[in-house]
Amino acid sequence: MQLDQRSSSSRREVLRYAGAAAAALAVGSSAGAVAAAVNAADRKRVLRIAHLTDVHVQPELHGDHGLAACLHHVQEHARPDLIIGTGDSIMDSMETAEDRVKMLWGLWQRVWKAECSLPAEHCIGNHDVWGIHKAASKSTGTEPLYGKKWVMSLHGWDRPYRSFGRAGWHFIALDSITHLEDDYLGRLDDRQFEWLVDDLSRVDARTPVLVFSHIPLFSAAAFLDGQHEKAHQWRVPASIMHIDARRVKDLFRKHPNVKLCLSGHLHLVERVDYLGVSYLCNGAVSGGWWKADHQECQPGYGVIDLYADGTFESKHVLYGWKYAEA
């Protein structure tokens, strides 16, 4: 029964392609245009994503109005099916005392509730982890909401990474932040890496996979963030790009259905294609932390169309934010 359905659907596909090719030929197009027509007929958009990262919401410099403006723009212009947020949602909780962190998360929740009716999936950024710097945050490490527990309880997560399916794609939300004493680095701890190995092994090889993390798994722009020239050497800190990039890359090589990785953290816009995987860093909603552009990065977000055949198209969109006078 299944075989019959498949063969009749592939016959229909062939007829559809033939029709598209004939239409292209009828207007005197080149062989390339025929191929493009066939490809276009083959591609079915299944999901549109708006990728918002590094909002760093705060009342200062109208950061809360900035998030609202971005959410309005997303809903009016991009009209996605889903928003993916890759962390650093609030200005800071790494070195900020409990009362202010409470205020910032309250602000975050109020703006989303009031201004956005779309479903959203988030992952954790370094600034979302409360008390990484204990002295500055006046935390002891024993508080019920210490570390990642605050952001996890807010989202109702029982662990800081997870996966889910949507529109024929498999989505993996990673936790980039390895929390050290008074510091952090971009790395999946061994437990999470084992979970990722297992999760990918359970995904059908024909199902395309989108991975999202706060810190880029792989980045070229990371080389342009810092004072390498003065130091006379290229040195990308483990807090800027995943230090375990090599083992993640080796794992992805075993799963060619991993197509796309989204991240933030750098406040830079880039796309790196490497060994069949595209790595997109989509700037920052806050630009340069609501003060000014960060290098060439203006306040914006990514729009990504996912197709049934595992391909995607993406663009970075500015939502027209004008920085407030400091």
Ligand SMILES: [Zn+2]
């Ligand atoms: Zn960050």
